[in-house]
Amino acid sequence: MDRRVAVIGIGTTGFRAASPEVSYREMIYEAAVKAYSDAGLAPDQIGSFIACSEDISEGTSIFDEYCPDQIGGARRPVHSVSGDGLHGIITAAMNIQTGLFETALVECHSKVSNCIDPVEIMNYALDPIYNRPLGEHPEFIAGLEMRRYLYESKAQPKDCAAVVQKNRAHALKNPWAAYPANLELEEIQDSPATFDPLREIDRAHHADGASVVILASADWVKKNRVKNPVWVKGMGWISEDPGLEMRPWGRSIATQKAAKMAYKQAGIRSPRSEIDFAEVDDTYSYKELQHLEDLWFFPLGGAAKAVRSGLTRSDGKFPVNVSGGCLGMGNAAEASGLQRVLEIVTQLRGEAGVRQLKRVRQAVAQSWRGIPTTSCAVAVLSKGVNS
Amino acid sequence: MNGLETTRKETKLKKKGSVPQANVPSGPLLKRKMAFEGTPLSGKDFEQGKVLFTTYKPKLAYAWDTGRAIGRYLQGLKEGRLLGVRCRHCDRTVIPPRAFCERCFRPIEEWVQLQDRGVINTFSISYVRWDAVRLEKPTLPAVIDIEGTSPRVGILHLLGEVDPKQIKVGMKVKAVWKAASERIGAITDIQYFKPE
Numbered sequence: 043m044d045r046r047v048a049v050i051g052i053g054t055t056g057f058r059a060a061s062p063e064v065s066y067r068e069m070i071y072e073a074a075v076k077a078y079s080d081a082g083l084a085p086d087q088i089g090s091f092i093a094c095s096e097d098i099s100e101g102t103s104i105f106d107e108y109c110p111d112q113i114g115g116a117r118r119p120v121h122s123v124s125g126d127g128l129h130g131i132i133t134a135a136m137n138i139q140t141g142l143f144e145t146a147l148v149e150c151h152s153k154v155s156n157c158i159d160p161v162e163i164m165n166y167a168l169d170p171i172y173n174r175p176l177g178e179h180p181e182f183i184a185g186l187e188m189r190r191y192l193y194e195s196k197a198q199p200k201d202c203a204a205v206v207q208k209n210r211a212h213a214l215k216n217p218w219a220a221y222p223a224n225l226e227l228e229e230i231q232d233s234p235a236t237f238d239p240l241r242e243i244d245r246a247h248h249a250d251g252a253s254v255v256i257l258a259s260a261d262w263v264k265k266n267r268v269k270n271p272v273w274v275k276g277m278g279w280i281s282e283d284p285g286l287e288m289r290p291w292g293r294s295i296a297t298q299k300a301a302k303m304a305y306k307q308a309g310i311r312s313p314r315s316e317i318d319f320a321e322v323d324d325t326y327s328y329k330e331l332q333h334l335e336d337l338w339f340f341p342l343g344g345a346a347k348a349v350r351s352g353l354t355r356s357d358g359k360f361p362v363n364v365s366g367g368c369l370g371m372g373n374a375a376e377a378s379g380l381q382r383v384l385e386i387v388t389q390l391r392g393e394a395g396v397r398q399l400k401r402v403r404q405a406v407a408q409s410w411r412g413i414p415t416t417s418c419a420v421a422v423l424s425k426g427v428n429s
Numbered sequence: 430m431n432g433l434e435t436t437r438k439e440t441k442l443k444k445k446g447s448v449p450q451a452n453v454p455s456g457p458l459l460k461r462k463m464a465f466e467g468t469p470l471s472g473k474d475f476e477q478g479k480v481l482f483t484t485y486k487p488k489l490a491y492a493w494d495t496g497r498a499i500g501r502y503l504q505g506l507k508e509g510r511l512l513g514v515r516c517r518h519c520d521r522t523v524i525p526p527r528a529f530c531e532r533c534f535r536p537i538e539e540w541v542q543l544q545d546r547g548v549i550n551t552f553s554i555s556y557v558r559w560d561a562v563r564l565e566k567p568t569l570p571a572v573i574d575i576e577g578t579s580p581r582v583g584i585l586h587l588l589g590e591v592d593p594k595q596i597k598v599g600m601k602v603k604a605v606w607k608a609a610s611e612r613i614g615a616i617t618d619i620q621y622f623k624p625e
Contacts, residue, residue, distance in 0.1 A: 061494065062494050063496070064494065064496045064497065065493070065496025065497070065498070065499060065500075066493075066496075067496065067527070067528070068497060068528045068529075069496075071529050074534075075534070078534075084534070085534050098489070110531070111527075111529075111531035112529070114531075114534045116532065153493075156491055156493050156494060157490075157491060158490035158491060158492060159488060159489070162487070162489060163489070166487065166489075170483060170485050171483045174485060175483060
């Protein structure tokens with residue numbers, strides 16, 4: 043019995059600022075139909091269905107009940123994960139590894155345009171006794187993190203501007219992206235401060251969209267002669283201290299530990315030389331730099347140098363967020379994590395068209411659950427079982 | 430207070446090493462009888478701020494996109510019509526409409542206008558309002574299997590103009606609509622269903 047797990051199908055609506063023409067059901071259905079078509083499967087061939095969502099973002103309690111129909115999961119084993127898309131991938135992979143299922147489907151979506159006040163939803167994540175009574179806009183937390191990160195890494199706000207410039211430019215070549223732009227460094231630096239040192243433009247805009255990924259066991263892949271499987275070689279997920287009063291602020295310890303967990307499973311000893319490219323969380327520009335260092339690709343301060351030199355550009359030696367990331371594609375909540383898997387699978391299959399990277403075999407996806415969390419997940423995806 | 434006293438009694442009864450262990454502080458604190466005595470709290474103590482607590486009033490608000498299928502359904506209600514859809518593959522006619530069939534996973538394109546009548550599948554006589562207030566005159570939520578749909582397909586609504594004692598499963602009912610000028614494209618454009 044070979045319980046290794048591969049991605050065998052992907053589908054997405056792409057992201058956009060709003061989606062008034064479709065209900066969330068119709069939006070997810072589109073992504074699911076595409077994923078089934080891509081995998082050459084029908085819904086009755088899926089063993090386990092996993093949907094990632096947050097009740098409070100949907101405005102419906104026990105949203106689990108509303109997940110099955112649009113993914114082909116009616117009257118089938120379905121459960122929800124209150125986590126990022128990468129948590130969903132990890133859950134699906136573990137479902138398959140139990141031996142109970144040969145295939146599993148993961149769905150994530152964002153209808154954030156339907157939330158009248160997304161800031162209030164973010165605020166709701168703050169501790170109601172210690173922190174919320176201060177009445178602050180919750181994104182001050184990004185300001186606190188950025189300040190400490192810049193202090194420790196000696197990175198400059200200009201380096202964060204370079205991340206914005208790079209990712210918005212990458213999005214120009216991605217038809218799934220909602221916010222492509224050609225920006226000058228100067229205009230990014232002129233963007234008004236919101237939670238200094240954070241600027242307005244350092245933050246990814248919200249987006250709607252749905253993504254679906256189908257996974258299968260190695261046994262299933264062999265039996266059905268899947269042509270282009272992408273293997274999930276390593277997985278890690280960590281939640282750090284929730285309190286705002288006792289976290290390191292400058293570093294993402296959750297990413298460090300989740301990465302170690304994933305690299306150990308994947309047999310990776312030297313991440314920078316064994317990984318060809320990465321799709322990492324960039325909800326805020328400084329987060330990309332921080333996450334790259336905490337994924338052990340660069341020493342502290344090294345990510346700023348990398349973005350300055352163009353190393354992490356799509357034409358550089360170590361492309362990061364060639365999809366455009368959250369800054370370029372839009373922040374689609376749980377779907378952003380799943381979209382990183384979609385991008386990596388597309389690249390490793392050689393199906394990325396104008397943004398196709400050359401000679402890529404193995405990549406890393408990383409997610410952060412957003413403000414005010416310190417929860418992160420990491421996955422190593424690979425073209426070959428042994429590469 | 431009460432909770433703690435119960436805990437203490439239970440702890441005494443338990444023999445050493447029995448599981449699960451009650452979560453009672455050990456050491457000098459346990460010897461001081463004071464630790465488990467107290468004054469019961471009243472609602473007034475909270476009102477007068479003798480007990481510290483924090484309140485927060487959520488400001489959550491949503492505006493859901495109805496999309497193609499439900500959007501057209503609501504438009505139909507505004508026009509005083511009940512619209513359903515038919516999946517040719519499964520030979521099912523369903524309401525409320527949907528853009529795809531959850532059974533065969535194919536898109537649904539065929540729309541049908543249904544009669545605004547049906548039979549009661551199930552009902553309840555509700556004596557408690559949504560905010561827990563006791564009602565003298567009960568409300569009558571029911572699932573009505575709409576005529577022309579596949580078995581066990583209906584809409585949830587309220588019954589009216591009927592003596593609760595007379596309601597039966599299988600009873601034929603008909604929609605009572607609001608005046609056209611008052612309809613807004615919502616499920617409440619139907620006031621209730623009444624016996625035919």
